[in-house]
Amino acid sequence: xxxxxxxxxxxxxxxxxxxxxxxxxxxxxxxxxxxxxxxxxxxxxxxxxxxxxxxxxxxxxxxxxxxxxxxxxxxxxxxxxxxxxxxxxxxxxxxxxxxxxxxxxxxxxxxxxxxxxxxxxxxxxxxxxxxxxxxxxxxxxxxxxxxxxxxxxxxxxxxxxxxxxxxxxxxxxxxxxxxxxxxxxxxxxxxxxxxxxxxxxxxxxxxxxxxxxxxxxxxxxxxxxxxxxxxxxxxxxxxxxxxxxxxxxxx
Amino acid sequence: xxxxxxxxxxxxxxxxxxxxxxxxxxxxxxxxxxxxxxxxxxxxxxxxxxxxxxxxxxxxxxxxxxxxxxxxxxxxxxxxxxxxxxxxxxxxxxxxxxxxxxxxxxxxxxxxxxxxxxxxxxxxxxxxxxxxxxxxxxxxxxxxxxxxxxxxxxxxxxxxxxxxxxxxxxxxxxxxxxxxxxxxxxxxxxxxxxxxxxxxxxxxxxxxxxxxxxxxxxxxxxxxxxxxxxxxxxxxxxxxxxxxxxxxxxxxxxxxxxxxxxxxxxxxxxxxxxxxxxxxxxxxxxxxxxxxxxxxxxxxxxxxxxxxxxxxxxxxxxxxxxxxxxxxxxxx
Numbered sequence: 001x002x003x004x005x006x007x008x009x010x011x012x013x014x015x016x017x018x019x020x021x022x023x024x025x026x027x028x029x030x031x032x033x034x035x036x037x038x039x040x041x042x043x044x045x046x047x048x049x050x051x052x053x054x055x056x057x058x059x060x061x062x063x064x065x066x067x068x069x070x071x072x073x074x075x076x077x078x079x080x081x082x083x084x085x086x087x088x089x090x091x092x093x094x095x096x097x098x099x100x101x102x103x104x105x106x107x108x109x110x111x112x113x114x115x116x117x118x119x120x121x122x123x124x125x126x127x128x129x130x131x132x133x134x135x136x137x138x139x140x141x142x143x144x145x146x147x148x149x150x151x152x153x154x155x156x157x158x159x160x161x162x163x164x165x166x167x168x169x170x171x172x173x174x175x176x177x178x179x180x181x182x183x184x185x186x187x188x189x190x191x192x193x194x195x196x197x198x199x200x201x202x203x204x205x206x207x208x209x210x211x212x213x214x215x216x217x218x219x220x221x222x223x224x225x226x227x228x229x230x231x232x233x234x235x236x237x238x239x240x241x242x243x244x245x246x247x248x249x250x251x
Numbered sequence: 252x253x254x255x256x257x258x259x260x261x262x263x264x265x266x267x268x269x270x271x272x273x274x275x276x277x278x279x280x281x282x283x284x285x286x287x288x289x290x291x292x293x294x295x296x297x298x299x300x301x302x303x304x305x306x307x308x309x310x311x312x313x314x315x316x317x318x319x320x321x322x323x324x325x326x327x328x329x330x331x332x333x334x335x336x337x338x339x340x341x342x343x344x345x346x347x348x349x350x351x352x353x354x355x356x357x358x359x360x361x362x363x364x365x366x367x368x369x370x371x372x373x374x375x376x377x378x379x380x381x382x383x384x385x386x387x388x389x390x391x392x393x394x395x396x397x398x399x400x401x402x403x404x405x406x407x408x409x410x411x412x413x414x415x416x417x418x419x420x421x422x423x424x425x426x427x428x429x430x431x432x433x434x435x436x437x438x439x440x441x442x443x444x445x446x447x448x449x450x451x452x453x454x455x456x457x458x459x460x461x462x463x464x465x466x467x468x469x470x471x472x473x474x475x476x477x478x479x480x481x482x483x484x485x486x487x488x489x490x491x492x493x494x495x496x497x498x499x500x501x502x503x504x505x506x507x508x509x510x511x512x513x514x515x516x517x518x519x520x521x522x523x524x525x526x527x528x529x530x531x532x533x534x535x536x537x538x539x540x541x542x543x544x545x546x547x548x549x550x551x552x553x554x555x556x557x558x559x560x561x562x563x564x565x566x567x568x569x570x571x572x573x574x575x576x577x578x579x580x581x582x583x
Binding site for chain 1: 425426428429430431432433434436437440441443444446447448449450451452455458462
């Protein structure tokens with residue numbers, strides 16, 4: 001399988017502190033690739049680098065042979081790397097459908113048409129409802145984001161990322177702060193939407209990683225510690241000491 | 252239900268139009284002219300403050316530049332006054348491109364300060380360039396020509412200028428209710444998310460800035476022709492401040508609020524000046540402070556909130572969050 005998203009020698013330094021240190025990453029098309037590691041390992045920084053929210057100090061990022069490093073986030077989003085945020089980041093006054101319509105419009109030039117009526121955005125309605133249906137929010141399409149439950153907000157985040165029709169979907173801790181039931185539902189949801197898509201996810205919950213991930217990259221102190229299928233890395237002694245040992249003990 | 256209907260758009264529009272058409276019968280026509288010019292200026296400022304989340308403290312630069320450009324064109328070319336006014340608006344929009352480009356990268360108080368600094372720069376240039384602007388003497392003797400029709404009577408000039416203001420107000424309404432307007436509100440409420448959805452936030456802010464400046468210029472140009480005179484006051488920072496005050500008084504993010512705020516402030520200024528009161532600022536300042544303390548959403552914002560039980564489709568009351576930096580916190 002071909003590599004769709006790759007990083008080479010990627011580093012990010014904050015005033016002498018290397019949050020991401022010489023990271024190589026190859027994401028295979030059609031796979032689910034999990035980034036795990038203890039807090040402060042640099043996973044979210046890596047996400048921000050891949051999506052342009054941070055500029056790398058050194059290194060390259062390519063999406064299907066296209067250089068991404070140095071491009072602004074909106075351009076990277078339009079090129080095909082969509083992300084969700086660790087903390088739900090929505091517009092409280094807009095309905096779920098408004099959100100998805102706005103996301104669908106992002107890839108078109110319609111957003112610039114200040115002389116047109118906003119009724120023109122109705123052209124996105126059907127697709128928006130389809131996407132909401134895909135994440136099981138069809139019956140909440142007209143609910144304001146501020147009134148959605150936590151789990152529903154996360155599902156809406158996912159719909160927004162899907163609306164960009166991305167080549168790669170980056171999910172930052174999709175199950176963070178969820179109870180057992182919501183985690184199960186989210187895992188089921190991601191398992192369904194991953195069909196035909198490439199997903200990179202940061203995740204702390206090892207059960208989620210075990211269920212979804214084809215490849216796992218373990219990070220520690222900004223570096224890649226080890227990479228491989230879940231079954232292999234969970235037995236790796238380095239990983240057990242660095243991270244999994246703690247998680248297993250707390251499970 | 253009936254109240255909802257009364258607050259509905261067609262009724263409001265009819266009332267507003269009726270008020271605009273009868274205004275010079277009710278109040279002194281030159282004051283009526285000032286009122287509608289300031290109304291458009293305030294609405295233009297609201298486009299930026301209420302719908303983009305940017306508090307500009309330098310819009311006098313656009314109002315004043317358009318005033319000078321319109322005045323100069325009318326004085327030197329003898330073209331019909333609407334052409335001069337449009338040229339003024341175009342000049343304001345052109346000036347807004349570099350100023351906006353350098354300003355929209357900052358948010359909140361920094362944006363206000365950067366725009367204020369640029370406006371002071373424009374003031375300095377207008378003051379120094381005496382040969383063109385007349386400096387402290389002002390630009391005088393601006394004609395009101397419209398294909399030889401005599402418009403020297405302010406009563407008739409009001410009706411000649413009103414269509415320009417109405418067209419400007421319609422433009423502002425169109426922008427807010429456009430796909431672009433929807434993106435602006437998203438940029439205002441959560442810039443990081445808007446970026447992640449593929450919207451180049453700074454470019455959207457820049458276009459909003461230029462549109463707002465163009466509408467301010469339309470108002471400023473007509474104001475200059477109406478007075479037949481442009482003074483340095485038009486590019487002075489208190490002019491920027493007064494426009495912001497009108498918006499806050501009427502209600503941020505409501506469009507109508509700017510119109511109401513402008514009407515009140517212009518009427519109050521005129522009343523106090525006619526009564527021979529010299530420290531007008533003390534009274535308007537007190538009225539402003541009291542209104543904002545009692546009605547946090549402004550006059551129209553509060554009225555609409557009470558009538559319909561919600562704060563409108565997309566407008567947001569309260570200036571507190573105009574520092575749109577909140578969503579930028581993802582750079583963790």
